[in-house]
Amino acid sequence: MADLETRVLDCFSNVFPDVAREALRTATQDTIPNWDSVAHITLFASLAEEFAFELDYESAEAVHSFAEAMEYVRAHATNP
Amino acid sequence: MKLGQALALLAQSRALPIGDSAFVACGFEPLHLLPLLEAHYLGRFPDKRLQLATGVYGDLEGNARRAFDQEQTLVFLLVEYSDLDPRLGLRAAAPWSASHEADVLDGVKRKLQRLYDLLEPLTKRALVVASLPTLPLTHHGHTPAAQASHFQLGLEREIADFALACSRSKHVRILDSTELARRSPPLERLDVRSEFATGFPYRTPHTSALASQLIALGFAQAPKKGLITDLDDTLWSGIVGEVGADAIAWSQAEHAQIHGLYQLFLQQLSDAGVLLGAVSKNTPSVVQAALTRELWLQSERLYPTIASWGPKSDAVARILETWNVNADAVVFVDDSALELAEVQQAHPGLTTLSFNGNEPEKVLALLERLRDLFGKPVIERDDALRAGSLRRVSDFELERSAQPQLEFLRSLNGELTVETSKDPDNTRLLSLLNKTNQFNLDGARRSESEWRAFVAEPGSFVLGFSYTDKFGPLGTIGLMAGRVAEDGTHEVLHWVLSCRAFSRRIEHHMTECLLQRANNGRVSFTPVANERNAPFFDFLRSLGVDDPGGTVVLCRGEHSPKLAPLPHRTSSK
Numbered sequence: 010m011a012d013l014e015t016r017v018l019d020c021f022s023n024v025f026p027d028v029a030r031e032a033l034r035t036a037t038q039d040t041i042p043n044w045d046s047v048a049h050i051t052l053f054a055s056l057a058e059e060f061a062f063e064l065d066y067e068s069a070e071a072v073h074s075f076a077e078a079m080e081y082v083r084a085h086a087t088n089p
Numbered sequence: 090m091k092l093g094q095a096l097a098l099l100a101q102s103r104a105l106p107i108g109d110s111a112f113v114a115c116g117f118e119p120l121h122l123l124p125l126l127e128a129h130y131l132g133r134f135p136d137k138r139l140q141l142a143t144g145v146y147g148d149l150e151g152n153a154r155r156a157f158d159q160e161q162t163l164v165f166l167l168v169e170y171s172d173l174d175p176r177l178g179l180r181a182a183a184p185w186s187a188s189h190e191a192d193v194l195d196g197v198k199r200k201l202q203r204l205y206d207l208l209e210p211l212t213k214r215a216l217v218v219a220s221l222p223t224l225p226l227t228h229h230g231h232t233p234a235a236q237a238s239h240f241q242l243g244l245e246r247e248i249a250d251f252a253l254a255c256s257r258s259k260h261v262r263i264l265d266s267t268e269l270a271r272r273s274p275p276l277e278r279l280d281v282r283s284e285f286a287t288g289f290p291y292r293t294p295h296t297s298a299l300a301s302q303l304i305a306l307g308f309a310q311a312p313k314k315g316l317i318t319d320l321d322d323t324l325w326s327g328i329v330g331e332v333g334a335d336a337i338a339w340s341q342a343e344h345a346q347i348h349g350l351y352q353l354f355l356q357q358l359s360d361a362g363v364l365l366g367a368v369s370k371n372t373p374s375v376v377q378a379a380l381t382r383e384l385w386l387q388s389e390r391l392y393p394t395i396a397s398w399g400p401k402s403d404a405v406a407r408i409l410e411t412w413n414v415n416a417d418a419v420v421f422v423d424d425s426a427l428e429l430a431e432v433q434q435a436h437p438g439l440t441t442l443s444f445n446g447n448e449p450e451k452v453l454a455l456l457e458r459l460r461d462l463f464g465k466p467v468i469e470r471d472d473a474l475r476a477g478s479l480r481r482v483s484d485f486e487l488e489r490s491a492q493p494q495l496e497f498l499r500s501l502n503g504e505l506t507v508e509t510s511k512d513p514d515n516t517r518l519l520s521l522l523n524k525t526n527q528f529n530l531d532g533a534r535r536s537e538s539e540w541r542a543f544v545a546e547p548g549s550f551v552l553g554f555s556y557t558d559k560f561g562p563l564g565t566i567g568l569m570a571g572r573v574a575e576d577g578t579h580e581v582l583h584w585v586l587s588c589r590a591f592s593r594r595i596e597h598h599m600t601e602c603l604l605q606r607a608n609n610g611r612v613s614f615t616p617v618a619n620e621r622n623a624p625f626f627d628f629l630r631s632l633g634v635d636d637p638g639g640t641v642v643l644c645r646g647e648h649s650p651k652l653a654p655l656p657h658r659t660s661s662k
Contacts, residue, residue: 023093026100050120050287055093058293066286 037074060086095128108137111163116149116172118288125300162538212260262306273298315364319423334378352386362472367394368404402435471564503558503657525585531617566590577608610645
């Protein structure tokens with residue numbers, strides 16, 4: 010299985026396919042114009058599916074960047 | 090399909106051209122439904138994308154109204170109980186208890202009536218694929234869980250009445266709840282957290298199951314055309330060559346009901362226009378004796394029936410030739426794994442399925458599979474003609490070989506009727522376009538929504554040709570459709586002629602008909618050769634067009650004289 014960061018990056022890349030993978034590593038909601046509320050829910054639903062955790066929408070709302078998403082996944086993943 | 094898989098697929102496919110577009114009318118936030126619809130569409134059509142438009146949250150009725158004003162000719166309508174009365178959803182803010190039940194029921198009835206009234210005009214320009222409540226009512230009603238409440242039954246009746254009324258339209262497809270339940274267990278569908286947090290009520294597996302069924306109905310696969318069945322231990326129980334015609338069985342009393350059920354199923358297929366043939370390793374007279382018994386399937390529906398001791402693949406080849414149908418449009422059913430393998434090897438495109446009379450549940454699964462393979466949204470008038478016309482074609486060929494061609498064709502007393510009205514409801518022509526391979530301009534297919542949009546274009550023309558002669562009616566056998574250019578040239582985009590109507594010079598009649606209709610006497614088209622449409626190019630060569638290689642322009646003055654003498658009466662309506 011790919012490492013955790015690659016898997017998170019895959020999820021980001023699927024939701025924001027027009028952003029280069031390298032740029033995604035440093036991405037924030039401000040640097041990706043398409044990162045709106047729908048994309049946010051889609052991204053977290055995709056992360057929840059990939060890392061087999063029950064999505065808590067409220068806490069996910071506090072995530073605004075790739076780095077924070079990594080932290081969130083580390084804290085919630087049941088299959089890291 | 091998982092959400093991640095769908096998103097990855099869409100990410101890889103974003104450079105593909107848009108193939109179709111559809112409007113999603115629902116009352117909830119359609120979040121993951123959209124990528125899963127697009128991904129399942131890509132599963133069907135890997136070289137193009139589906140473009141989706143949506144309405145606004147919480148307004149199903151308004152969205153159905155908005156769908157009418159959109160350009161999309163395909164509408165996915167998703168109704169949940171909460172759309173019919175908010176008290177039936179998790180976001181309820183008013184009581185639904187016993188004293189309010191009558192009010193809820195009354196409101197639901199009126200809402201469904203309004204929805205029906207909206208759908209009626211919508212179906213004049215769009216195909217509507219409707220999913221009726223998929224989320225169960227879990228906490229409404231005063232009865233224990235094991236007991237259906239009067240309230241719930243009343244709601245279900247209103248929904249069923251609505252579905253029944255909608256299903257009368259050729260342009261509404263209602264999602265089958267049993268098939269959906271097989272793919273998505275009802276109690277595993279609701280995502281409570283997502284509904285509260287985002288307004289999207291479905292778990293991903295349910296969303297995917299729903300999306301796949303919506304796509305399957307919105308973009309129906311072409312049904313198979315013919316079924317070739319084995320006889321011994323398949324159509325009936327017993328080996329007729331060993332036990333004799335009187336001892337073969339297919340009824341409950343003879344403990345062979347599963348074979349009877351298969352016969353009745355084949356009768357149903359035949360009534361719906363499916364070609365049936367039979368092959369058997371037997372002496373012809375033995376099979377003939379068996380077929381004179383009163384089977385539950387009318388034995389004359391099996392045409393042709395070939396009994397011989399040669400390889401079954403040879404017999405299958407003869408049937409395919411008689412039907413003039415490609416192997417990939419045909420299913421072969423046999424109880425012998427060896428015979429299935431032998432036929433499959435010789436005809437790789439054929440679908441081969443096993444009949445195992447000792448395991449009736451497998452036979453039932455076979456019938457279910459066959460129903461799906463041959464399923465069509467509506468049965469057209471011409472479907473009933475098809476099997477009979479096959480015999481007529483056979484009689485025609487016998488007589489044709491005995492006389493000079495023109496004399497023979499004139500003796501047919503043929504009549505070709507040209508239907509010029511542009512009726513989007515006439516799906517017979519679309520069906521003909523999508524199943525005709527040999528005399529076909531370019532092999533292009535159209536979805537129902539594309540076809541309806543094309544027919545609705547102001548500059549388009551659609552000519553449907555039907556034919557009858559002394560051998561009987563062949564029904565609708567030809568189509569020419571396209572656009573009229575500013576200078577009057579008729580630019581043909583679709584031109585097909587059913588193989589049932591070959592050898593009658595009907596293609597010459599069609600050409601002359603269009604040359605006469607064009608104000609400037611010019612008809613243009615761009616043929617594209619494929620592995621199946623050689624007959625179309627043979628016809629072009631007969632007009633002196635040897636190597637089209639691009640757009641062909643036929644002119645009344647130059648090409649009408651090159652057409653063969655026209656043997657039939659023609660009329661328009």
